[in-house]
Structures are given as C-alpha cells and as structure tokens.
Amino acid sequence: MEAHLVAALRCPVCGDGLTLTDRTARCPRGHAYDLAKQGYLNLLPASSNGIDGDSAAMVGARTVFLGTGHYAPIRDALILRAELGEDDLVVEVGAGTAYYLAGVLGMSPHRRGIALDVSKYAARRAAKADPRIASVVCDAWRELPLVDGAAELMLNVFAPRNAAEMARVLSPTGRLLVVTPNQQHLAELIDVLGMVSVDADKERRLEESLAGEFVRTGSEVVEETMPLDRSAVEQLVLMTPSARHLDYRDLLQRIAVLPEPAVVTLSVTVSAWEK
Numbered sequence: 593m594e595a596h597l598v599a600a601l602r603c604p605v606c607g608d609g610l611t612l613t614d615r616t617a618r619c620p621r622g623h624a625y626d627l628a629k630q631g632y633l634n635l636l637p638a639s640s641n642g643i644d645g646d647s648a649a650m651v652g653a654r655t656v657f658l659g660t661g662h663y664a665p666i667r668d669a670l671i672l673r674a675e676l677g678e679d680d681l682v683v684e685v686g687a688g689t690a691y692y693l694a695g696v697l698g699m700s701p702h703r704r705g706i707a708l709d710v711s712k713y714a715a716r717r718a719a720k721a722d723p724r725i726a727s728v729v730c731d732a733w734r735e736l737p738l739v740d741g742a743a744e745l746m747l748n749v750f751a752p753r754n755a756a757e758m759a760r761v762l763s764p765t766g767r768l769l770v771v772t773p774n775q776q777h778l779a780e781l782i783d784v785l786g787m788v789s790v791d792a793d794k795e796r797r798l799e800e801s802l803a804g805e806f807v808r809t810g811s812e813v814v815e816e817t818m819p820l821d822r823s824a825v826e827q828l829v830l831m832t833p834s835a836r837h838l839d840y841r842d843l844l845q846r847i848a849v850l851p852e853p854a855v856v857t858l859s860v861t862v863s864a865w866e867k
Contacts, residue, residue, distance in 0.1 A: 593627060593719070597704055597726035600681060600742040604635045604730070609739055628712075631719030632727035635737040636710065643731060645711025646831075651689065653830035655717060658691045662818045662828075662858070667695040669814045669862045670747060670769055678702050680744035683761060685732050686751020690718035690725055692771075693747060697724055706743075708732065736761055745769065753798075755805040759867050768806060768865040772798055774813065776859035781825065785846050787834040798863070806865035814860050819853035828856075 598612040603619035610617040615627040627633055636643075646654070657663070670692055676682065679702040684693040687707035697703045705725040707718035712729055719727035730737050732752040741763045748758070749771040758768060773790045782789050791797065799808075820828065825847050829835060 593726045601737050602739050604637045604737045630716040632715035634729040636729050646714050648713040650831055650835055651713040653827045655689055657827040665814050665816050667692050670696050682745045683743040684747040688714045690721035692749050694722040753801045755802045759805040770863045771860050774859040776857050780856050809864045809866050811863040816858045818856045818858050820856050821853050822847050
C-alpha cells in the first residue's frame with residue numbers, strides 16, 4: 593500500500609488524517625493501524641466487530657466466476673461511464689475482490705483506487721488486484737475512513753449505500769456510479785435453485801436511499817445472456833447472499849438437473865449520480 597493512498601484515509605476513531613510509516617498508518621493523536629501481511633489495512637471500528645462480511649468461500653467463488661468474464665459487460669459499462677482524468681482517485685464501496693475497480697482504473701499509471709469492504713477475505717484479494725489499489729476493511733454503514741472530497745468517482749456494485757458518507761467523500765465535481773440488479777437478473781436460476789429474488793421495489797429504494805444527497809444524471813440497462821456450465825452456475829450461486837441459506841448438497845442436486853449450458857440472463861441497471 594502506497595503512502596499517497598493512505599493520505600486519502602482518515603482515522604476511524606478521531607477522524608484525523610493518516611500517514612504511513614514503514615507498515616503502520618498513524619494519525620496525529622497516536623492511533624495506529626498496522627498493515628496486514630496480506631497487504632490490506634483494517635480500519636473497522638471496534639464497535640463494528642461481529643458484522644458479517646463475505647466468507648472465504650464466497651470470495652473464492654467470486655474470484656473464480658468473475659475470472660470467466662461473464663460479468664465483463666458490467667465492468668465495461670462502468671469503464672465507459674467513468675470519465676476519469678489521468679490522476680483521479682476512485683473509491684469502490686463494497687469492492688469485494690476489486691474486479692470492477694481495477695477495470696475502471698484502466699491503463700493510466702497515475703490513477704489510484706481504494707477498495708472498501710467489511711470482509712477481510714475480500715480485502716486480501718483486493719490488495720493483490722492492482723498495485724494502484726489500497727485495500728481497506730471498514731463498515732459501509734458507518735463513517736467511511738476517507739477524508740472529505742477525496743474521490744472523483746465512487747463505485748457501488750451490488751453493495752450497501754450510505755448516501756451521506758458517499759457524498760462527503762466525493763469532490764464537488766465527483767460522480768457516483770451504482771449497479772443494481774433488475775427483475776430479470778438470473779431469473780432462470782432463482783426459483784429452480786431457491787436463490788434470493790430481486791426486490792420488485794429495488795428501483796424505488798435506490799431513489800430513496802440517495803435522495804437528498806444525489807441527483808440521477810443518467811442510466812443504462814445492461815442485459816446479456818450467459819451460457820453457463822454447471823460449475824459456473826455453482827460458483828455464481830456461492831458468491832451471492834443466497835449461499836448463506838442454501839444447503840450445499842441440495843444445491844448440487846438442483847444444479848445437476850439444469851441443461852448444460854444453462855442460458856442465464858444478466859440484467860442490471862448502471863446509473864450515474866452527482867451531488
């Protein structure tokens with residue numbers, strides 16, 4: 593993790609800025625946070641202990657599935673809408689393995705990224721995704737450990753949205769890109785495999801969650817069909833929240849009756865917002 597990225601972070605206890613010396617980030621008041629050996633910085637407040645993030649198995653499944661390229665249309669849509677300068681800072685909230693963040697940074701050697709996630713297992717992967725990315729463990733529902741106006745762009749892909757904090761962290765000209773699933777997303781698998789369905793009121797809840805802090809400036813539906821073999825279907829399910837309540841043996845039995853390949857719909861909305 594590079595010192596200039598740590599300079600965009602702030603102490604989760606007192607809110608003062610952090611500086612990196614050797615492998616320890618410190619604030620002027622003496623609060624100190626050591627870099628984990630895997631390269632991430634844990635800025636999760638003590639009061640957030642016990643909060644559930646993605647498990648090691650879920651993160652592993654996500655790494656495998658995203659590596660197949662089936663969700664590349666989502667990443668490509670974000671890249672097209674990013675509109676970044678050569679040295680801008682991009683922050684992703686709920687970054688997981690930083691697959692989308694690394695894509696948005698593109699080829700510019702001077703762009704920087706900060707991946708925020710509550711899961712230490714995700715943070716380990718994100719720390720290795722790109723040398724330009726700082727990986728930080730934090731709670732998205734609390735104050736984000738970033739200084740005011742640090743980011744030119746924030747990404748929020750299938751993740752929690754703390755509108756007030758995201759607005760604080762964005763620069764006056766900054767933008768927010770949000771990815772939400774549509775009703776058709778993975779529809780061929782939802783009932784057959786017993787997965788969590790997409791909330792019919794998701795669009796309304798998105799508007800409500802950002803109201804007062806952001807205005808929508810545009811949106812685009814990204815929809816593709818994905819031919820998935822049974823292994824890919826398994827990894828897809830295991831990387832989602834559905835993995836928390838499905839019995840693994842039962843899941844395999846249900847997957848076994850699917851055609852191969854199973855043609856599954858990818859359907860999301862990518863929306864752009866400004867403060």
